[in-house]
Amino acid sequence: MAADDATSACRSGAPDNSSEAVVTLAQAPVAGDAPLASLPERPASPRFGAPLQAWYPVAREAEARRGVRTRLHGRTIVLRRNEAGAIVAPHQPDLLVVVRAGLVWARQVNGSGQVVPPLIEDSIGGGDLPMIACSEVEVETDYDQAVLGLVDPAHVPMVHDAWWWRASPKRRVKTKQYAPSPFGFTATAADAFASAPAYALTGASRRIAIEFRLPSTRIERVEAEGFRLVNLTTVTPTAPGSVTLRNAIYCSVTPMRALHPFLSALGRAFLEQDARILRRLESRPAPGHPLLFVGAPDQPSLWYYQCKAALSRASDDAPFANPVRATVLQWRT
Ligand SMILES: [Fe+2]
Incomplete structure (x- = not known):
């Protein structure tokens, strides 16, 4: 996220805390790895743009x-x-x-032996967990900006305002536990409430985990009594300055396949909300433009760039060293 975007997004989404630490990507420490301070701020770096072999x-x-x-x-x-x-x-x-x-x-x-994150392992899309919705939207935007939309919690209350996703404009404090997972990180909610009214249909016993995996895959898994759902969202770099946002939903309630056109339309509306913001952003690569990360809501975005840096350094002789450490993050949503 570029400096102005990060600052405005997090000022709107984070608890009002004027002492919130502001760090740039170059200043941020990387646990268990070389400090990023020795790396350049902007491009000609594998930390920016889409990993080519993923x-x-x-x-x-x-x-x-x-x-x-x-x-x-x-x-x-x-x-x-x-x-x-x-x-x-x-x-x-x-x-x-x-x-x-x-x-x-x-x-x-290309035979360079670069480490490649594995595909989603879940056996989904078959008879037990059929696809009940699939949608895609083409957007002319910077690849990294699009991927940040998968991990950035601060943009949610400002971008996704559909009634079935957000019943009330009232803000609440959200707490999530984060832990490293293969080539990324996974968040689990620590709050009793669910942000989206749609989740209320699954009952109070639901368990929700949201995994982000490089290069650009968000996997939301919802489990409840007799119910399972996987919500997959991805960013595909189709051409320089152009991406496809794609969403597919899989559900154990197999009769919901009949709702495929309707649910796909809802999914497309959700992607269009992200696309509308991405089109309005000044998202062309800006050499020398510093990246700022402000407090807890920006931590997943910082991890994204740190994970990409770790991936670019990984090889057969040096396995991917995940920079993410387990922690609890809190913000207003
Ligand atoms: Fe979004």
Whole structure:
């Protein structure tokens, strides 16, 4: 998040605390790793932009089976089903393609041996946990700005104001426990209340965990008595300055598949709220523009950049050293 955006977002979303520490990315310590103070502030750094060899979703499995043209890192990819029934990208030998969670994921390979975060492991999209909604929105914006929307809690009360997501404009203090998880971090709510009225339908026994995993995957898992739901949101770098925001929801209540068009429309409206803000941001790369992080609401954004720095340093001889440490964060939402 650029300095002005971070400051305005967190002043609006954080508890009013004038003594809140403000740090830049270069000042922030990285636990168990080299201090970032020795690194440059801006670009020509693998900390900015999309990791080139990571996995990204590029299409829905159903549309790929019919044949579809899509984009990744500025290249055009044609997906189709081969004679054996597998989804393939013909004539693209440096591209790996797999189907996971009802989506087609692709990644470039160049033989450099770079460490690649694994795909989501959950077996979702099948009969037990079918996809009940899928939506996507194209946005011309900076890749990192789009990914920050997956981890930044401070933007939620200002961006997502649908009645089914936010019943009251009244702010409350939210407390979440964060812990490192593979190639990222996972948050669990420590409050008795749920922010979104939609969650109330799952009952008081619900457990909600939200995982962020590099490069750009947010996995929200909701479990309650006889109920399971996975809410997957991703950012795909389609071309320089352009991304696709994608959301897919999977639910154990299989009759909800009948609501696919309606729920997909709700998901698209949610993504459009993020897209509208991203389009208004001055999000072109700005060399020398410092990144500021203000207090607890900005901690996940800082972790995002620190995780990317750790990924860029990881290799077969030096495994990914997760910079995240377990902690409790609190903000007003
Ligand atoms: Fe958002």
